[in-house]
Amino acid sequence: MKTVKVSVVTPDGPVYEADVEMVSTKAKSGELGILPGHIPLVAPLEIGAVRLKKEGTTEYIAVSGGFIEVRPEKVTILAQSAERAEDIxxxxxxxxxxxxxxxxxxxxxxxxxxxxxxxxxxxxxxxxxxxxxx
Known part of the structure; x- marks a missing residue:
């Protein structure tokens, strides 16, 4: 299965980095679903969950705003704050x-x-x- 590299970064440093099959999150313009090869995009994020589908499981990261930058081979989330579920x-x-x-x-x-x-x-x-x- 094709994957896309995802990085979630805050002013305090990196929170998450992995290859995933799909990224879902809520931008100010609406819900985004990102698969490998997605067209380039930059969008402001809402307070919400980033869902990362990987090997049949879904991981969650809480983000408090920020931006998402999508390129065909990489997704970067620059968040004001972000926490993995297990760190909350x-x-x-x-x-x-x-x-x-x-x-x-x-x-x-x-x-x-x-x-x-x-x-x-x-x-x-x-x-x-x-x-x-x-």
Whole structure:
């Protein structure tokens, strides 16, 4: 089966590198499915999961925005933050979710609602990645 090389990189360094059969993720313009030989593309990413199909299994990586660059032989994901499912601290993600929900419920003038909403989306994404990986 044909494969494409995938690299997921953050400002802190590489998170993932492997040859996979398919990459799926959510860009701002919609869902992307990338196979080997895909046409060149650059797109901004949403907070969400990157699904990597490899040898009959699916691996998940939580990304918090960034960009995807697709070339026929390589896919590079430049993310603000990215975590493999096995590296996610579930307790920390649940605590972040609870904090963000509390900030949104107690919305006052000094609370940045947009920032709290993004924190909530990131926490929910991280929790769902772990649950999918079980």
């Amino acid at each position: 601290d579930v307790a920390r993600a649940k605590a972040a979710k609870a904090r963000a929900e509390k900030r949104l419920q107690d919305a006052q003038e000094h609370v940045d609602a947009k920032r709290a909403e993004l924190a909530l989306r990131r926490a929910i994404n991280r929790i769902s990645i772990v649950e999918r990986n079980l």
